[in-house]
Amino acid sequence: MTASRLALALRKLDELGFKPIKRPGSARCFVGELPCARGPVKVRFEISDWEFTTYPTLIILERPPFLPALTPHVSGDGFQCYFVQGRVVLDRYRPDNAIWQCVEQARRELDRLSGSPIYRAREFEQEFGATWEIGQHPLPIPVLLADVTGDGAVPCFGIGADVGLYIIAASNEAQVKALAAARGWPSPTRRKIGTYIVRSAKSPTVPNERLPATIAEVFTWIKSWDVAAMRRIHAVLGQREWLGFNAVQFLIESPAGWFGFFFDLNPNRALAHRRKPSGYRQHLYSKGRELPIIRVSVRQISPDFIHSRNLQFPSLKDRHITLIGCGAIGGYLAQALVKLGAGSGAGSLRLIDPDDLAPGNLGRHVFGMDSLYKSKAVALQEALIRQFPHAQIVAEPRRAAYPSDIAGDLVIDATGEEAVSEAINANRHSVPSAEGARVLHIWIVANGEGVQALWVDQRKYACFRCMRQNDLARSKRFHVVDHEPETRIAGCNAYTPYAISAPMSASALAIDMIIDWLKGDVSPRFRTRSIEGADIRKIKNQNVSPLEGCPGCSLP
Missing domain, CATH: 3.10.110 (Ubiquitin Conjugating Enzyme)
Incomplete structure (x- = not known):
């Protein structure tokens, strides 16, 4: 300055x-x-x-x-x-x-x-999450909350890391082990901390003077804004199970977010009341002003939280997605799909591609030298599972099989190979539905001047074959560029050069259409995007009508 x-x-x-x-x-x-x-x-x-x-x-x-x-x-x-x-x-x-x-x-x-x-x-x-930390030294214990089912008891695990001990509450131990493996942490161990989930539909009220610091204060405070929640805590303390732990924590979900509290058990008193746990419960009520608690800060790490926190619409949870083509477009697209929730819940993400990652692919693929000569599908699966170990992702390093691979809630064609796109389109009617399979085709125009996508889901709209005329030359129905794209020959193979921005743009277009589907309306089903200054015709984004006499609109 x-x-x-x-x-x-x-x-x-x-x-x-x-x-x-x-x-x-x-x-x-x-x-x-x-x-x-x-x-x-x-x-x-x-x-x-x-x-x-x-x-x-x-x-x-x-x-x-x-x-x-x-x-x-x-x-x-x-x-x-x-x-x-x-x-x-x-x-x-x-x-x-x-x-x-x-x-x-x-x-x-x-x-x-x-x-x-x-x-x-x-x-x-x-600001309840931040407010819950006021005035406590040290700060509240952070508890990581993975998937938990229902109310009541949930296992508690500990993972020792360089930065200290992570306490994790999770119904599924495999999810915790996968997290530890992904981070390179030691295997988790069960902790003798009785952990109980309590859910409330009511928001906590402001305490009069301070946040609760004793058992008596926290019980009185919870009862003041949700009697039912306090009854559930009371019921837990009437069971024998909690007396077998060294400490107990209650994690409470409310409209204001998650929070919790933790207190140690007196081992001698716990042993004395094993047959009649209500006796220890009565001790907590009668001596609660003298028994301290530690407030717990709950940090969600469940798939639902991770994939839905930033969304204003449903995620891809529980959806079955098939991605055919794991190359330049498919690599970026697969990452976006998983972040959007693909493979979470009861859903799955299938990755199909027969090719290995060659040196010539590295300049525009999501992967680099660490994946050289690996199967594109397998490399993508391994990378995504490292990032999101809860995701159900299947890699199938082979060519697409018809009609068996044309299945699930959505099939995405990211091959950029028109012959494969035609085969996918022709076999979409194999799905036992009046409208056939739901398919999204995405491709790059020429040398990356633009990208296009076509969503096929209803007979009243164009299929992929409808994008070509019925003449012998199979002329394009919508001309985008007037010049022939540059093609380079390498032995018996040819490839079309384009910059990294092209597959990234194609992936973004595909994801935007998938988001519109999740919102309830995927229109317009045919979309074109171009880079600034490109020698490309302006094509209106629209719902295209079927082409009269189109062979692809009929059963194969």
């Missing part, structure tokens, strides 16, 4: 009543007051990034009486979060205004939090 701009920033801080102080570290620190509506709040303002790519830090030094002890966006150490990171861009060229924005936003937020119980309660619910 230039000296003149720095001077502007320092002048603004002085105008706002902030005075510089010396503290260890590289940040420049200032102390002042926020002029809140109900009284001043003494704070420290720290700037370590004068580019303003991150926001200045604001710490409340003296909590005023009007600010509740439990306040969303304010940590136990007084750190206030006043902007969602990245939501507001501070102007590095006007540092005086950037500083004013931060100070003013912090003041406004404290006014809202202290003046409106409704706003405070809403913010508490929306």
Whole structure:
């Protein structure tokens, strides 16, 4: 930052009543007051990034009486979060205004939090995961939550890694082992921690003073906002099973997200009450004010969470997808399909390709030298399972078989070979459905000037063969380029050169059409995309009508 701009920033801080102080570290620190509506709040303002790519830090030094002890966006150490990171861009060229924005936003937020119980309660619910960590030292124990079925008991595993111990709750031990193998961690071991899932349809309410720190406080608090959830906890504590553990944790799902709490068991008392567990339960109720808990931070790692978190529509979970062609287009497309949920739940992803990865493929394929001369299908399967070990992915290094491979919820033709596309199209009627199999064809135009896709699912729309005229030359029905693409000869083989952007663009087009299918309407079924400046005709994206007399629209 230039000296003149720095001077502007320092002048603004002085105008706002902030005075510089010396503290260890590289940040420049200032102390002042926020002029809140109900009284001043003494704070420290720290700037370590004068580019303003991150926001200045604001710490409340003296909590005023009007600010509740439990306040969303304010940590136990007084750190206030006043902007969602990245939501507001501070102007590095006007540092005086950037500083004013931060100070003013912090003041406004404290006014809202202290003046409106409704706003405070809403913010508490929306930020519950972060709020659950306030005031506990050390921070809450992180528990990784994989797939869990129903309510009640669920196995608990531990994985020792370089960064420490991971605690994982999962119904399926194989899922935990696969995660450990994918990360190169040691094999998981069962932990003697009784772990119980409790689900609530109600959102937690704001505690009066602080988050619960004892068994009595957490039981009273849960009962205050969901009596049914507390009854389920009460029922668990009436069973013998939990007394066989060293500790117990309850993981609770609510509309505000997952959270939990953990407490140790007294081994002697647990042994004494094995025949009558309600006796230990009564001890928890009667002595609960003296028995501490540790709040648990729950971090979901289940396939449902991973593949649905960023979506506003259903994922590919439980769908059976067949991808024919694992080359340049198919490699990128397969990765996107798995991220979209293919192979999760009861679904599967089949990868079919007869070829190995040759040196000439590496310049435009998703893989590199580490997969040289490996089967494209197998290399893709192995890579995807390393990334998503829960996915059900089958590699079949062979040519497509007709009609047996034309099956499932969706068949994707990413071969870029018209003869194969014709065969897939001709055999789609083998599916026992009035409309035939659902097929998506995706291909690259010429030398990468554009990409096209055709979705075939109903007889009232064009099939792949409808894209050619019925003349002897099989003329294209929609002319995209007027010139012949460059083709290069290598021995008895030929290939069409195109840059890496072409298969990536084709994959993106295919995924967009699949997303539209998941949303309920895949129209327009025929789509063209071109690169800027390409010598290519503009083709309207549309639902194409069948070609009269098309042989592919009839049964083979």
